[in-house]
Amino acid sequence: MKKIQIAIVGYGNLGKGVELSVAQQTDMEVFAVYSRRPAESVQTYGAAVRALSDLQKDAEHIDVAILCGGSATDLIEQGPEISRYANTVDAFDTHARIPEYFTKVKLSAQDTGHTAIISTGWDPGLFSLNRILAQSILTDGKLYTFWGKGVSQGHSDALRRIPGVAKAVQYTIPNAELIAQIEKGEDIGEDTYARHTRECYVVLQDVADADTVEKAIVSMPNYFKGYRTIVHFIDDATFEAEHKGMPHGGQVIASGTTGTPDASNHQLMRFSLDLGKNSEFTAAITVAYARACYRLNQKNEIGAYTVFDVAPGLLSPLTPEELRAHYL
Amino acid sequence: MKKIQIAIVGYGNLGKGVELSVAQQTDMEVFAVYSRRPAESVQTYGAAVRALSDLQKDAEHIDVAILCGGSATDLIEQGPEISRYANTVDAFDTHARIPEYFTKVKLSAQDTGHTAIISTGWDPGLFSLNRILAQSILTDGKLYTFWGKGVSQGHSDALRRIPGVAKAVQYTIPNAELIAQIEKGEDIGEDTYARHTRECYVVLQDVADADTVEKAIVSMPNYFKGYRTIVHFIDDATFEAEHKGMPHGGQVIASGTTGTPDASNHQLMRFSLDLGKNSEFTAAITVAYARACYRLNQKNEIGAYTVFDVAPGLLSPLTPEELRAHYL
Numbered sequence: 001m002k003k004i005q006i007a008i009v010g011y012g013n014l015g016k017g018v019e020l021s022v023a024q025q026t027d028m029e030v031f032a033v034y035s036r037r038p039a040e041s042v043q044t045y046g047a048a049v050r051a052l053s054d055l056q057k058d059a060e061h062i063d064v065a066i067l068c069g070g071s072a073t074d075l076i077e078q079g080p081e082i083s084r085y086a087n088t089v090d091a092f093d094t095h096a097r098i099p100e101y102f103t104k105v106k107l108s109a110q111d112t113g114h115t116a117i118i119s120t121g122w123d124p125g126l127f128s129l130n131r132i133l134a135q136s137i138l139t140d141g142k143l144y145t146f147w148g149k150g151v152s153q154g155h156s157d158a159l160r161r162i163p164g165v166a167k168a169v170q171y172t173i174p175n176a177e178l179i180a181q182i183e184k185g186e187d188i189g190e191d192t193y194a195r196h197t198r199e200c201y202v203v204l205q206d207v208a209d210a211d212t213v214e215k216a217i218v219s220m221p222n223y224f225k226g227y228r229t230i231v232h233f234i235d236d237a238t239f240e241a242e243h244k245g246m247p248h249g250g251q252v253i254a255s256g257t258t259g260t261p262d263a264s265n266h267q268l269m270r271f272s273l274d275l276g277k278n279s280e281f282t283a284a285i286t287v288a289y290a291r292a293c294y295r296l297n298q299k300n301e302i303g304a305y306t307v308f309d310v311a312p313g314l315l316s317p318l319t320p321e322e323l324r325a326h327y328l
Numbered sequence: 329m330k331k332i333q334i335a336i337v338g339y340g341n342l343g344k345g346v347e348l349s350v351a352q353q354t355d356m357e358v359f360a361v362y363s364r365r366p367a368e369s370v371q372t373y374g375a376a377v378r379a380l381s382d383l384q385k386d387a388e389h390i391d392v393a394i395l396c397g398g399s400a401t402d403l404i405e406q407g408p409e410i411s412r413y414a415n416t417v418d419a420f421d422t423h424a425r426i427p428e429y430f431t432k433v434k435l436s437a438q439d440t441g442h443t444a445i446i447s448t449g450w451d452p453g454l455f456s457l458n459r460i461l462a463q464s465i466l467t468d469g470k471l472y473t474f475w476g477k478g479v480s481q482g483h484s485d486a487l488r489r490i491p492g493v494a495k496a497v498q499y500t501i502p503n504a505e506l507i508a509q510i511e512k513g514e515d516i517g518e519d520t521y522a523r524h525t526r527e528c529y530v531v532l533q534d535v536a537d538a539d540t541v542e543k544a545i546v547s548m549p550n551y552f553k554g555y556r557t558i559v560h561f562i563d564d565a566t567f568e569a570e571h572k573g574m575p576h577g578g579q580v581i582a583s584g585t586t587g588t589p590d591a592s593n594h595q596l597m598r599f600s601l602d603l604g605k606n607s608e609f610t611a612a613i614t615v616a617y618a619r620a621c622y623r624l625n626q627k628n629e630i631g632a633y634t635v636f637d638v639a640p641g642l643l644s645p646l647t648p649e650e651l652r653a654h655y656l
Contacts, residue, residue: 098652099652128655128656130599132644133643135646136640249596258352258604258612259608270599271597271599272599272600280587280593281465281595283586284465285465291464308641311638311639312460313634313637316636317464320636320637324426325427328447328456
């Protein structure tokens with residue numbers, strides 16, 4: 001059987017992860033990596049590298065293009081553009097702009113008979129899927145999302161922009177006491193600042209003053225102000241030895257009640273991830289949704305979709321008969 | 329807007345749970361409970377009670393019939409029968425007979441333009457859905473299902489059949505040490521007996537001998553033999569005070585790796601339930617899938633489906649636009 005031909009558009013951490021994940025599949029292969037950089041400067045694990053400007057020309061050979069650029073500047077342009085000539089899957093993660101992005105991609109894909117699945121990472125993505133399950137089943141309930149323990153790229157970038165900071169990483173740590181309260185069916189209130197601790201490991205530049213840097217961190221609005229923030233100053237060798245990984249994770253917890261007001265019963269649903277390498281896991285999700293994207297397009301289901309619209313069985317390489325016999 | 333009309337077929341613990349869950353929905357109402365028992369002997373929370381023999385006659389008023397009987401004797405007959413004249417949802421849970429049951433229900437529903445969603449509880453059901461997500465995303469991984477801590481009805485029934493036992497309950501308890509090994513990315517091997525402890529609380533009849541009963545329990549094949557089994561003999565008052573609840577739960581854990589053989593990364597996905605009352609949670613799942621069943625039928629998607637075939641968004645009372653804006 002002909003394998004599903006995957007184009008990898010953009011070759012940062014996510015694109016690399018997609019190449020590695022496709023190599024684990026028996027029904028797919030990478031047609032090529034597409035990059036803006038000169039092909040000779042892009043070191044893949046073996047996939048051909050072609051210019052991004054060749055993508056449209058190659059479209060007839062590609063079943064699904066997985067868009068691996070950043071949401072803010074790359075995807076917002078590429079999604080509506082590329083879905084005019086290819087089926088696409090992405091992990092668009094700017095929550096506030098999802099409706100606008102969905103509409104643009106939908107118009108492009110519908111016009112031209114393509115299928116696009118947007119926002120297929122883990123949040124948005126798998127976490128969203130579990131939020132819907134929980135919200136639909138535990139009607140009388142509350143939904144909570146906790147992130148971590150893990151590296152927040154956005155907060156790490158914010159630390160590195162502070163004058164005097166040479167290297168830095170920020171770990172988001174969920175508040176275990178609040179999670180324990182939810183497990184007992186208690187209400188933890190609306191204070192979202194209390195739900196996470198922000199732990200920072202910072203290597204200072206030689207001339208920098210630790211007190212000044214720490215004050216700049218804990219007072220930074222949107223990122224750290226209001227949160228319990230812990231700052232550790234460490235030396236470069238410690239940073240290189242202990243803080244180069246990309247662990248992440250998190251959990252969606254739904255706490256609800258069923259029964260009658262006189263005899264109510266506490267019910268808890270939880271979906272959690274503990275990831276050794278965030279980008280490779282996100283990549284594996286986009287690859288599974290690429291399989292679904294291909295199948296939807298084969299069934300002439302065109303336009304834009306999210307994880308809410310995709311039947312879970314479409315993600316699996318197994319047949320519906322195999323799934324019912326062995327996984328139900 | 330007209331509410332989705334639900335028939336509850338069978339009124340044991342699951343049927344009661346369905347009535348209570350429908351009462352929490354704004355877009356559904358119970359048309360009637362259908363029972364084999366005389367109507368005056370069936371105490372509902374308010375729903376009308378009608379004879380099971382009236383169900384077919386009432387079918388034109390019913391959008392979805394939720395089948396709440398037992399799998400072994402009720403559903404195996406009722407599923408193929410009732411899906412000839414109504415859309416149906418059930419929580420059929422005899423894993424080994426699912427392919428056969430699916431085929432029968434499919435033929436009935438297809439012939440007559442109906443939609444049936446089978447096996448929508450939590451295992452099979454939500455656990456199956458998470459097994460598929462995990463198996464599709466962590467291609468190089470292993471799947472584990474643990475049950476408990478919770479009451480196993482089947483094992484409790486087995487205890488009560490032993491001569492000399494007046495009352496009994498069996499709690500299935502997952503092996504926390506094995507779960508901790510999985511969390512660390514270790515392989516726990518194939519010994520499924522080691523994964524759970526079976527803890528029994530037994531009230532003896534006056535004349536019974538504790539040693540004889542305990543030996544009968546721990547040597548019972550299929551149920552207890554081979555498992556770590558703990559037997560507590562307690563008095564009737566303790567049983568009534570402490571062991572009348574129906575807690576249950578469990579978890580599906582997927583442990584896999586991504587990356588290259590030289591640089592592999594451990595990734596863990598987990599879906600877990602901690603249920604105060606098993607039957608009411610299962611009921612809430614069937615009710616959410618009843619909404620999906622109604623919508624599929626409205627879209628002329630006829631035949632038999634499982635949780636693998638149902639897009640998650642169909643479970644929610646919210647519109648696709650609302651879901652994308654607030655839950656993605």
